[in-house]
Structure formats: structure tokens, C-alpha cells
Amino acid sequence: MFAVYASAPSPEDPLASLIVGERPEPEVPDGFVAVSVRAASLNMHDLWTLRGVGIKAEQFPMTLGCDGAGVLADGTEVVLHSVIGDPAWIGDETLDPKRTLLTEKYQGTFADTVVVPARNALPKPAGLTFAEAACMGTxxxxxxxxxxxxxxxxxxxxxxxxxxxxxxxxxxxxxxxxxxxxxxxxxxxxxxxxxxxxxxxxxxxxxxxxxxxxxxxxxxxxxxxxxxxxxxxxxxxxxxxxxxxxxxxxxxxxxxxxxxxxxxxxxSTMGTRDELADLLRFCETAGIRPRIGAELPMDQAREGFAQILAGETAGKIVFTR
Known part of the structure; x- marks a missing residue:
């Protein structure tokens, strides 16, 4: 499948390890769902991953992208929550010492398909476009x-x-x-x-x-x-x-x-699944939408990474499929 990924840690020149190409189709474990990605937004975390921060060398290659919105196999439109905790943890998952994010242990959203725990796929409000919804999770x-x-x-x-x-x-x-x-x-x-x-x-x-x-x-x-x-x-x-x-x-x-x-x-670090659900309802009720500074096809991801590396953002950078 198509994917934008980090081939290896590159602390001094993060874009040197950025690859736009092909990766194997993912497997879907029990309790997980496959999401066909329609849009995914770029975060500073993706630059840290390219630099090798927060990820071990043996975990590369790693598909980038913490945030995303897409469609389940049954046609349900969803927004992704990128904090993945231990299934045995009870309470605020951001406090779980075993928690991880997409792009740390699990492959990310800059791809045709991303696989996440079923609870990490929340219904997308009808009033948000896929590009807008893809800005919500981080x-x-x-x-x-x-x-x-x-x-x-x-x-x-x-x-x-x-x-x-x-x-x-x-x-x-x-x-x-x-x-x-x-x-x-x-x-x-x-x-x-x-x-x-x-x-x-x-x-x-x-x-x-x-x-x-x-x-x-x-x-x-x-x-x-x-x-x-x-x-x-x-x-x-x-x-x-x-x-x-x-x-x-x-x-x-x-x-x-x-x-x-x-x-x-x-x-403060990220947020819980319940807080993401509350955020989506608040945006829908208040009629507010994220500012998208640039919307690019995913195969032009390098241009978006260059913008965030140079500090030239004017809102969220979103990649679409």
C-alpha cells in the first residue's frame, strides 16, 4: 500500500529519512479495525519521529502520522484517537505508563490504511469534513x-x-x-x-x-x-x-x-478518548472549525514537512487521499 514513512532515525537532517513509497498491507489483530484513510494531519511529533525521538531504532521503518479520519469497512466515517493504552488500564489513559501513540509502537496514518484498536475509532460528526476531522486527535x-x-x-x-x-x-x-x-x-x-x-x-x-x-x-x-x-x-x-x-x-x-x-x-499531554468525544461535540455545537493552513495530496507530503520544519505554518497542514 502507499505510505509516507521514516526509514531510520535522522537526528540532524530529519527529511533525509522521509520516504514516500510503498509498505506492506497491515494485518488486523483481534479487537482492532482497519480504517481507510481519507485525511491525516501533520504534527511536530512526526518531525520528532524522523529525528528518532521517542522511538527505538529497531522500530523503523515507521509509517508517520498521529492523526487521521477515514472510513471503516462498513462505511462508518470515523475520527482517530491516537493514544493507545494497555487494555487492562482503568481510568485516564494519558496516565497509563504503558500508553503509546500511533508512530511509536503502532504504524501511523499517512497511508492508504491504518489499523487501530476499535475503541480508538470514534464516529465523525457529519458537520466536519474529513480534513477538518483529521486535525482533532492531537x-x-x-x-x-x-x-x-x-x-x-x-x-x-x-x-x-x-x-x-x-x-x-x-x-x-x-x-x-x-x-x-x-x-x-x-x-x-x-x-x-x-x-x-x-x-x-x-x-x-x-x-x-x-x-x-x-x-x-x-x-x-x-x-x-x-x-x-x-x-x-x-x-x-x-x-x-x-x-x-x-x-x-x-x-x-x-x-x-x-x-x-x-x-x-x-x-498537560494529549487527551482521553472521552475528551476527544467531548471536543467533537463542542465543535459541532459551537460551530467552530480548525484552521487548515495547507491541504496537500499525501504524495506531496515532503512539501508539508518542509513547511513545518521551517516554521511556516498558518494553521494545520493536512494530507488527503
Whole structure:
């Protein structure tokens, strides 16, 4: 079958191991289903896989793609949940020490067919296209959990999103606006700040700039480059919710500010199957849709990878079949 895959770990030049070609047809174990992929979205996680982060060398070649939407053999249209836990685990699957993601232990969605546990295929809302639905399982689910499960923020409060144009950031803008929060964002370029306003942000600012007032919560996916600004931006008692560190993982903690102002730092990773179901219902009820920055045929995947590697995203990059 057709697939986009990583042939080997390539830490210095991730695109060097990116292959657009053929892979064997997958087997379907008991309890799993085969999904004919219609659309799949690109995430930073796919670049980490190409670099060999979070995956052992012996697990290559690995079909890329955490997210996807497609059709079951009986014609049911589905959205995929990419967190796969131990069947014996009870409770929040993101806390399962044996959990894994598509592209770590199991082959991913950038292919004609992907095989997942039956519980990981959720019904696709009729109001979402396959391309829109393919954005939900990682970036939008991560944003949903950060905002609605982890932050504790309420309608009317002010949230700051660091980095204006990535998949999680654009999802946070749309979700926060729909939930009645005042949404501020930062961005490195005028184009990215304009995109944030177009998506519904109330104000946008240059990265690192002094804000008009302190905020109730900050949403961090950038890490080292924005951490000190995030700490300074918070009101006493405020919260930083962190789900990534794309610029580096070792920010200065500023512990004195942390304890003196009684700030909270909360980690957040992906989301549960139930949270994905809630997210899909919320999008349908609120009438919000993901911003797709580029939609490409899957055989042109290298172009999409080059865009995300260069930081040229303006919403989600989606591959279609």
C-alpha cells in the first residue's frame, strides 16, 4: 500500500529519512479495525519521529502520522484517537505508563490504511469534513485538555497563548473565544499575529512584549524562548499550562516569582478518548472549525514537512487521499 514513512532515525537532517513509497498491507489483530484513510494531519511529533525521538531504532521503518479520519469497512466515517493504552488500564489513559501513540509502537496514518484498536475509532460528526476531522486527535485535543481540563479558567478571564500560528495555538484561540474567554496571543511576525486576530483573538502582541495587564492563564508550547515572559505575564495565583517545548526544554524556573505570587505550573499531554468525544461535540455545537493552513495530496507530503520544519505554518497542514 502507499505510505509516507521514516526509514531510520535522522537526528540532524530529519527529511533525509522521509520516504514516500510503498509498505506492506497491515494485518488486523483481534479487537482492532482497519480504517481507510481519507485525511491525516501533520504534527511536530512526526518531525520528532524522523529525528528518532521517542522511538527505538529497531522500530523503523515507521509509517508517520498521529492523526487521521477515514472510513471503516462498513462505511462508518470515523475520527482517530491516537493514544493507545494497555487494555487492562482503568481510568485516564494519558496516565497509563504503558500508553503509546500511533508512530511509536503502532504504524501511523499517512497511508492508504491504518489499523487501530476499535475503541480508538470514534464516529465523525457529519458537520466536519474529513480534513477538518483529521486535525482533532492531537493538536485540537491537546488544546481542549489544556483549556477545559487543566487550566481552571472561567469565561470572562484572560488567557495568553504563546506562539500564534501552530496547530495547538490556533486551536486554543478558537476554543477560548468560543468559551467566552478574552484571548491574547503573541507571535514573532506580523503575519502570524494577523492570523491570530483573524481566528478570533482579541489582541495580539510581539513575542516578549510587555502586556497591558497581567493575565489569568498562559498556554505554553514553546518553552525556553517564551518561558520568562510567561512567568512575568501572570497575575498572582495564575496558571501556566504546558504541553510542549519546541524551542528547548530547559527554561529558567524563576522559583522566587513562582512561590511568592503563588503561581501554578501544570503539565498537560494529549487527551482521553472521552475528551476527544467531548471536543467533537463542542465543535459541532459551537460551530467552530480548525484552521487548515495547507491541504496537500499525501504524495506531496515532503512539501508539508518542509513547511513545518521551517516554521511556516498558518494553521494545520493536512494530507488527503
Amino acid at each position: 493538536a485540537w485535543l491537546t488544546a481542549y485538555r489544556m483549556l477545559f481540563v487543566k487550566s481552571g479558567l472561567r469565561p470572562g478571564q484572560t488567557m495568553l497563548v504563546q506562539g500564534a500560528s501552530g496547530g495547538v495555538a490556533t486551536a486554543l484561540i478558537a476554543l477560548g473565544r468560543a468559551a467566552g474567554l478574552r484571548v491574547w496571543v503573541t507571535g514573532r511576525t506580523e503575519r502570524k499575529r494577523a492570523l491570530a486576530l483573524e481566528l478570533g483573538a482579541h489582541e495580539s502582541f510581539e513575542s516578549g512584549t510587555r502586556l497591558p495587564e497581567r493575565v489569568d492563564g498562559v498556554f505554553e508550547t514553546v518553552g525556553d524562548a517564551t518561558w520568562s515572559h510567561s512567568m512575568r505575564a501572570l497575575k498572582p495565583g495564575g496558571v501556566i499550562v504546558v504541553s510542549g517545548a519546541t524551542s528547548g526544554p530547559n527554561p529558567g524556573a524563576d522559583l522566587q516569582r513562582l512561590f511568592f505570587l503563588q503561581l501554578r505550573v501544570v503539565g
